[in-house]
Amino acid sequence: MLEFMQQLINGLSLGAIYALIALGYTMVYGIIKLINFAHGEIMMVGAYVGFFSISVFGSHIIVAMLFAMIACAILGVIIEKIAYRPLRGATRIAALITAIGVSLFLQYTTVFFLSPQQRIFPQTAFQTKDYLIAGLSISNKDVFIFVSALILMAILQFIIRKTRTGKAMRAVSLDRDAAVLMGISVDRTISITFAIGSSLAAAAGIMVGIYYSTINPLMGILPGLKAFVAAVLGGIGIVPGAMVGGFLIGILETLVSGYGNSLYRDAVVFGVLILILLVKPTGIFGKNTGEKV
Amino acid sequence: MLKVNNVDVYYGAIHALKGLSLDVELGNIVTLIGANGAGKTTTLKTISGLLRPKNGNIIFKGKDLVKIPPEKIVGLGISQVPEGRRVFSTMSVLENLEMGAYLRTDKKEKQSDLENIFTRFPRLKERRKQLAGTLSGGEQQMLAIGRALMARPELLLMDEPSMGLAPLLVKEIFAIIKDINEKGTTILLVEQNAHMALSIADKAYVLETGKIVLEGSAQELMHSEAVKKAYLGG
Ligand SMILES: Nc1ncnc2c1ncn2[C@@H]1O[C@H](COP(=O)(O)OP(=O)(O)O)[C@@H](O)[C@H]1O
Ligand SMILES: [Mg+2]
Numbered sequence: 044m045l046e047f048m049q050q051l052i053n054g055l056s057l058g059a060i061y062a063l064i065a066l067g068y069t070m071v072y073g074i075i076k077l078i079n080f081a082h083g084e085i086m087m088v089g090a091y092v093g094f095f096s097i098s099v100f101g102s103h104i105i106v107a108m109l110f111a112m113i114a115c116a117i118l119g120v121i122i123e124k125i126a127y128r129p130l131r132g133a134t135r136i137a138a139l140i141t142a143i144g145v146s147l148f149l150q151y152t153t154v155f156f157l158s159p160q161q162r163i164f165p166q167t168a169f170q171t172k173d174y175l176i177a178g179l180s181i182s183n184k185d186v187f188i189f190v191s192a193l194i195l196m197a198i199l200q201f202i203i204r205k206t207r208t209g210k211a212m213r214a215v216s217l218d219r220d221a222a223v224l225m226g227i228s229v230d231r232t233i234s235i236t237f238a239i240g241s242s243l244a245a246a247a248g249i250m251v252g253i254y255y256s257t258i259n260p261l262m263g264i265l266p267g268l269k270a271f272v273a274a275v276l277g278g279i280g281i282v283p284g285a286m287v288g289g290f291l292i293g294i295l296e297t298l299v300s301g302y303g304n305s306l307y308r309d310a311v312v313f314g315v316l317i318l319i320l321l322v323k324p325t326g327i328f329g330k331n332t333g334e335k336v
Numbered sequence: 337m338l339k340v341n342n343v344d345v346y347y348g349a350i351h352a353l354k355g356l357s358l359d360v361e362l363g364n365i366v367t368l369i370g371a372n373g374a375g376k377t378t379t380l381k382t383i384s385g386l387l388r389p390k391n392g393n394i395i396f397k398g399k400d401l402v403k404i405p406p407e408k409i410v411g412l413g414i415s416q417v418p419e420g421r422r423v424f425s426t427m428s429v430l431e432n433l434e435m436g437a438y439l440r441t442d443k444k445e446k447q448s449d450l451e452n453i454f455t456r457f458p459r460l461k462e463r464r465k466q467l468a469g470t471l472s473g474g475e476q477q478m479l480a481i482g483r484a485l486m487a488r489p490e491l492l493l494m495d496e497p498s499m500g501l502a503p504l505l506v507k508e509i510f511a512i513i514k515d516i517n518e519k520g521t522t523i524l525l526v527e528q529n530a531h532m533a534l535s536i537a538d539k540a541y542v543l544e545t546g547k548i549v550l551e552g553s554a555q556e557l558m559h560s561e562a563v564k565k566a567y568l569g570g
Contacts, residue, residue, distance in 0.1 A: 218424060224416050225487075
């Protein structure tokens with residue numbers, strides 16, 4: 044039992060990271076029906092921005108996180124404007140291929156300018172300590188990741204539920220034409236969605252840096268894909284679904300590595316994707332209503 | 337107040353509106369009647385900017401709407417009750433009404449408009465916390481009307497507000513339309529229910545396959561043989 048609790052706790056911080064990334068996938072999908080496969084790379088860029096702001100400017104971890112969030116918000120908006128907006132009326136497959144192109148572009152631009160070498164995420168910014176509480180080993184990094192992810196998710200929920208901008212985002216994703224009739228600018232709302240989703244990914248990038256202690260230009264691929272699975276598990280396009288899906292995937296992954304064989308943890312996560320697609324493609328929170336008319 | 341001049345609208349190769357012109361005078365209820373597929377919805381969508389015409393212009397208060405981004409048009413004083421209601425299904429009734437006033441910054445006036453709408457539609461007040469998708473068809477129609485009124489329009493475009501409603505509700509909706517007009521809002525009403533529409537309208541146009549084939553006062557059209565035959569069931 045203690046062992047199980049321990050795995051659960053380990054899973055929570057990883058799950059929080061997946062949840063933050065999954066939110067970006069799901070928000071973008073909700074509003075333009077695009078799986079933004081470059082989203083994992085935005086997370087990677089966020090990790091690098093954090094890395095440099097700590098190693099070059101000696102920023103505090105929170106400052107580094109804010110800095111990365113702002114930088115990636117801008118990056119997300121630019122990507123949408125340049126790569127996706129011109130394809131707004133095009134087929135979904137064209138946009139999907141473009142997203143994969145953007146993803147490769149970000150990976151290899153980073154490789155070119157910053158070398159493919161992995162870097163140690165600056166330990167100065169975050170001194171890891173382990174605490175023993177009631178027989179459970181709890182690391183301050185897990186607490187930091189979990190708590191800051193929860194704060195970000197609470198802020199996101201507040202924005203989506205209560206603010207004028209958040210309501211406009213919901214309106215556009217529910218019915219674009221009706222939203223236009225209300226006077227909502229669709230372009231602006233899509234930009235804001237990319238900005239918010241990308242800034243959450245940037246925060247997740249910093250957390251990945253703390254969690255694994257290293258970063259590299261291809262670090263976005265696997266967490267990106269797993270967060271995508273998390274978004275599908277929760278129901279793609281559904282914000283609370285992405286949060287729940289993220290935590291479930293994170294916990295599942297740590298349970299598999301803890302009890303089974305850590306070699307299988309990735310395979311199990313993608314097995315989940317296949318299973319959902321077979322059993323309930325709309326995900327946990329999705330309604331089985333088929334396509335919206 | 338609104339002048340649509342020689343507008344041509346296409347869906348790809350389909351020529352949906354063919355040199356359509358119409359006039360809406362301040363204070364009137366103008367109705368556009370016609371069979372399914374005639375181009376009524378296309379006309380309203382073109383006025384509100386959701387569709388762009390290939391030729392022609394649409395003059396409202398001296399401005400050509402064709403040159404204005406669609407999301408700016410509601411700010412000029414035109415709002416729409418779209419076909420099929422199109423309420424935001426997973427937003428609450430209150431949130432839907434708030435969306436109607438999205439561009440307005442006059443907090444107090446907005447609040448008083450909201451209260452007026454709740455007085456007009458007490459059911460909406462009772463259900464203001466409920467998700468719009470859980471309302472009945474008639475309630476959703478009222479919500480769509482309330483939402484459009486929250487923009488404080490000078491011109492209200494209504495696309496088949498009676499569609500799919502029970503006869504008693506249809507009567508109620510038409511009475512509401514008349515009342516909205518009497519309180520000072522000009523209305524362009526699209527309907528398949530020609531009889532009801534003509535009974536409350538001042539002026540009427542008959543649309544057939546993208547062309548206006550008849551126009552006149554609602555009285556005249558009500559008694560026109562052609563209209564009786566085609567739209568009033570003999
Ligand atoms: N999105 C669309 N794509 C292609 N053709 C359309 C589309 N919407 C409407 N049409 C066609 O345009 C014509 C007019 O349609 P519409 O304006 O919806 O008619 P009404 O509202 O009078 O029933 C019809 O022939 C319809 O088939
Ligand atoms: Mg129609």
